[in-house]
Amino acid sequence: MNEELSRKRQELARQLVEREVYYCVSSLMYGIAQIMWDCRNFKDVFGDDPDDLLALYQQNDWETPGRYFIEHDADLSQLEEIADKYGYWSDVLEESNVPIVEEFERNEVTLYVVAGKLETEYDDEDAARDAAINSVLPVIREKVAALVDAEACGWQEVCDEYGLDPETHEVYEHWLVSGWLARKLEAKGEVVGEFAGLTIWGRCTTGQSIYMDGVIKTITAETYPEEWNGSSNPV
Numbered sequence: 001m002n003e004e005l006s007r008k009r010q011e012l013a014r015q016l017v018e019r020e021v022y023y024c025v026s027s028l029m030y031g032i033a034q035i036m037w038d039c040r041n042f043k044d045v046f047g048d049d050p051d052d053l054l055a056l057y058q059q060n061d062w063e064t065p066g067r068y069f070i071e072h073d074a075d076l077s078q079l080e081e082i083a084d085k086y087g088y089w090s091d092v093l094e095e096s097n098v099p100i101v102e103e104f105e106r107n108e109v110t111l112y113v114v115a116g117k118l119e120t121e122y123d124d125e126d127a128a129r130d131a132a133i134n135s136v137l138p139v140i141r142e143k144v145a146a147l148v149d150a151e152a153c154g155w156q157e158v159c160d161e162y163g164l165d166p167e168t169h170e171v172y173e174h175w176l177v178s179g180w181l182a183r184k185l186e187a188k189g190e191v192v193g194e195f196a197g198l199t200i201w202g203r204c205t206t207g208q209s210i211y212m213d214g215v216i217k218t219i220t221a222e223t224y225p226e227e228w229n230g231s232s233n234p235v
Contacts, residue, residue, distance in 0.1 A: 005230045008227070008230060009217070009220070009221075009228060010211065010212075012220050012224060012227055012228065013211040013212075013216050013217055013220040014209075014211040016181075016211070016216065016219070016220050016223070017209075017210045017211045017216060019178070020177055020178040020180060020181035021175050021176075021177050021178075021181065021201075021210055022175070022176040022177060022178070023175065023176045024173065024174070024175055024176075025174045025175065025176055025198070025200065026172075026173045026174045026175075028174070029056065029057075029174040029195075029200070032053065032195070033057060036053060036054070052193060052194075053193070053195060055191070055193055056171065056174065056191060056193045056195065056200060056202045057170075057171050057191075057202065058168050058169065058170060058171055058191070058202075059168065059169040059170075059171060059189070059190070059191045059202065059204050060156075060166040060167075060168055061166055061167040061168065061169060061189070062155040062156040062158075062159045062164075062166045062189075063149075063155040063189070064166075064167050065159055065164040065165065065166060065167060066148065066154075066155040066156075066158040066159050066164060067145055067148075067155070069158065069159075069162060069164055070082065070141055070144055070145045070148065070158070071141045071142070071145060072141075074141070074144075074162075076130070076133060076134075076137075078162070079092075079140060079141065079144050082144050082147070082148065082158060083143075083144050083147060085157075086147040086148055086150070086151055086154060087147040092140055092143045092144060092147070093133065093140070095143055096136045096139040096140045096143055097136060097139070098132050098133055098135075098136055098140075099114050099115045099116050099117070099132045099135060099136070100114075100115045100132070101113070101114060101115070101125060101128045101129055101132055102114075102115055103125070109123070110123075111123055112124070112125050112127075112128035113128065114128055114131050114132045114135060115132075116135075117131070117135060152187065169204045170204065171191055171202035171203065171204055172203060172204060172205065172206035173202075173203040173206055174200050174201070174202055174203070175200065175201045175203060175210070176198055176199065176200060176201075177192075177199055177200070177201045178199070179199055181201070181219070182199045182201060184219045184223075185201055185215065185219070188215050188218065188219070190202070190203075190204075190215055191203075191204065
């Protein structure tokens with residue numbers, strides 16, 4: 001990327017932040033957290049559910065454990081279950097270029113081999129088919145993960161289904177944001193919630209300008225694709 005395009009992208013993201021991020025309320029939320037721990041009748045005082053507020057103080061990362069499970073631990077039956085929930089197992093196998101199983105006769109006995117792996121012979125077609133699938137298993141895992149990734153709540157559903165706990169990340173800052181940006185951030189798995197009529201984003205990074213956050217850059221690129229790619233002037 002050339003320096004001029006990089007500068008234009010930073011300016012585009014900075015302008016988006018100026019429009020959609022209103023005010024830092026970290027001190028307010030820190031005080032609310034202290035009250036939550038000290039006040040037994042918090043809901044009676046504030047009218048908000050403490051559990052909903054607690055969700056504003058940490059981010060649950062469902063993708064990391066879910067993706068690891070699919071890419072390393074899930075067996076074929078589990079991969080098939082996941083694929084059929086978010087797409088079609090048959091499509092996954094086709095796109096993964098599973099080798100064909102070849103049949104031949106020897107001494108009036110039917111045997112099977114996986115094309116390209118003729119050194120191993122099978123007397124059972126299903127065993128040969130499983131071997132063919134296993135020969136491209138890393139590609140299959142990648143295709144299944146892509147199906148889950150395309151669903152808004154896919155990773156959380158996978159974790160719930162197979163008893164996986166999310167990784168948690170601490171929220172370092174709280175910001176008032178527009179409803180539009182809140183929806184965009186929530187779709188990216190960011191911490192977003194309501195308190196006392198305020199729309200709040202729980203930022204899990206700190207120490208740099210907001211417009212430099214990866215999630216902000218992604219939202220900016222998706223919102224203004226032409227400008228982001230340098231084909232027109234920033235808005």
